[in-house]
Amino acid sequence: MKEITGEHRYSDPPCRQLTFNGMTVEGFSRAAMQTYWRIPELKLGFDFGGQPWHFMSTPQWFLSHTHMDHLLALPAYAARRRMMKMEPPTIFVPAHAVQRIRQLLDVFTRLDHGRLPCQLVGVMPGEEYELSREHVVSVVKTDHSIPSVGYIVWERRKKLKPEYQSLSEQEIRQLAAELRLAGKQVSAEIRFPRVAYLGDSTPLGLDNNPAMYEADILITEMSFAAKRHRSDKIHRYGHIHLDDIIDRRDKFRNGLIIASHFSTRCSDKEIDHIVRRRLPDMLDNRLVLWF
Ligand SMILES: [Zn+2]
Numbered sequence: 001m002k003e004i005t006g007e008h009r010y011s012d013p014p015c016r017q018l019t020f021n022g023m024t025v026e027g028f029s030r031a032a033m034q035t036y037w038r039i040p041e042l043k044l045g046f047d048f049g050g051q052p053w054h055f056m057s058t059p060q061w062f063l064s065h066t067h068m069d070h071l072l073a074l075p076a077y078a079a080r081r082r083m084m085k086m087e088p089p090t091i092f093v094p095a096h097a098v099q100r101i102r103q104l105l106d107v108f109t110r111l112d113h114g115r116l117p118c119q120l121v122g123v124m125p126g127e128e129y130e131l132s133r134e135h136v137v138s139v140v141k142t143d144h145s146i147p148s149v150g151y152i153v154w155e156r157r158k159k160l161k162p163e164y165q166s167l168s169e170q171e172i173r174q175l176a177a178e179l180r181l182a183g184k185q186v187s188a189e190i191r192f193p194r195v196a197y198l199g200d201s202t203p204l205g206l207d208n209n210p211a212m213y214e215a216d217i218l219i220t221e222m223s224f225a226a227k228r229h230r231s232d233k234i235h236r237y238g239h240i241h242l243d244d245i246i247d248r249r250d251k252f253r254n255g256l257i258i259a260s261h262f263s264t265r266c267s268d269k270e271i272d273h274i275v276r277r278r279l280p281d282m283l284d285n286r287l288v289l290w291f
Contacts, residue, residue, distance in 0.1 A: 013050035016290060020256045021216055023195060026055075029260035029290060031223045031239075035070050039195060042135060042153060046197045046219070048074040056080040062123075062137065063093040064199025065148035066101070074101070075108040078116040088117035092129065092137075094149050095122030125149055135194070140212075142198060142205030144238035152211045153195040158187040195219070196254075200261065202235045203244040206251075218254040220245075221261035225274045229263070242275060249283060257283060260290040 013036070014028045027037035027046075034049030044060045051073035061077075064070060074091070081089055093101055098120050105116045123129070125141035134155055142150045164172060164186050176186045196215035198205050206212045206220065223239035224231075231241035245259070262271050268291040275289060276282065 012052045015052045015055075018256075018258075018288065023217060025195075025217060025219065025258060027290075029221070031221075031261050031263045032069055033264060034072070035261060036073070037197065037219060039153075042131065042195070044131065044137075044153070046151065047199070048072065048077060051077045051080075053080075056084065056086070059087060059089050060131070061089065061091045062151045062197070063091065063097075064142070064150060064197070065094060065144055065146055066097045067144075067146065067200065070199070071101075075105055075112075075116055078105065078118045079108075079112065079114055082115060082117055088119060090119045090121060092121045092123045092139075094147055095124050096147055098122040123149065136191075138211075140205075140209040142201035143208075144200045144202070144205075146238075148199055148201060148205075148238075150196065150198045150201065150205055150209065150212070152193050152197075152209070152215060154191045154211075155194045156189050156191045159190045160187050192216075200238060201240065202238055203240055203248065206240075206248065213248075213251045214253050216254065217256045217258070218252070219258045219260065222259040223261050223263050224266075225262070225271045226266055229265070242278060246278060249279075252283060252286070254286060257287045258290050259287060262289075262291070 013034060015026055016028060017024060017026045024040050025037065029035040035047045036050050037047060038045035038055055038058045043058060044062060045055060045058045046062050047064055047070040049069045049072060056077060102120060109116055123139045125139050128136055128138045130136050136154050136156060138152045140150045140152060142148045172186055179186055193211040193215035195217045196212045198212060198220045200221055212218060221240050222242060222245055224234050225242040231243045234241045272289055
């Protein structure tokens with residue numbers, strides 16, 4: 001008998017990693033199998049289709065919808081954090097699903113005889129949540145076969161208002177003190193979208209949320225690429241086809257576009273071949289197919 005030792009003793013869910021402009025994207029996504037992502041620099045993750053062991057250190061998660069391939073590992077995640085004596089996590093989920101997810105966790109608690117401490121926050125499109133002084137997350141409506149949302153992470157900075165830009169440092173300090181008394185400020189907040197996560201959606205999830213096209217990093221689904229999977233049918237199931245991406249190629253202003261959530265009906269090799277044939281420049285080399 002051959003004993004397996006070291007890091008091969010157990011297998012963890014697959015996980016790929018890519019760093020772009022100071023943000024690391026880690027995760028995996030395949031339709032009907034499992035979807036999970038995290039950005040360690042932002043201390044947040046998206047979806048719970050699986051949960052590589054090292055993901056448990058991330059304390060805030062954002063769920064796009066309640067299909068099983070995006071939700072299944074939530075109880076395991078909460079249990080691991082409790083077991084490792086980490087702070088209870090905060091999990092943002094579509095508002096309509098809060099109660100059912102709580103029931104799901106209660107059932108697991110009873111079966112497992114272990115508490116699953118976490119804070120569940122119900123979110124609605126249009127809302128915004130503060131992550132830190134520099135980052136906020138906004139919730140946007142997407143278009144899937146069940147209610148779903150996407151998330152945009154914005155970076156915010158203070159910028160001196162244009163009318164004060166010719167003043168000296170001392171003058172600005174003085175003015176700032178005066179304006180503060182009147183409840184006003186010398187600077188205004190500017191924002192730009194750093195990371196956009198679409199989740200599962202038809203192209204409407206992109207079209208109705210312009211920040212998806214502007215974000216530095218876009219994580220989008222592209223469930224189908226082959227001609228035999230026609231886009232009208234794909235839309236009925238709430239997904240995106242390669243044709244949709246090609247139709248919109250001039251809209252993408254992103255620095256990095258991660259296409260993922262490919263159907264298991266095509267092999268990695270076939271998807272790669274089709275996309276490179278139809279988009280030879282890979283959207284100016286900004287498109288990454290995430291296998
Ligand atoms: Zn789905």
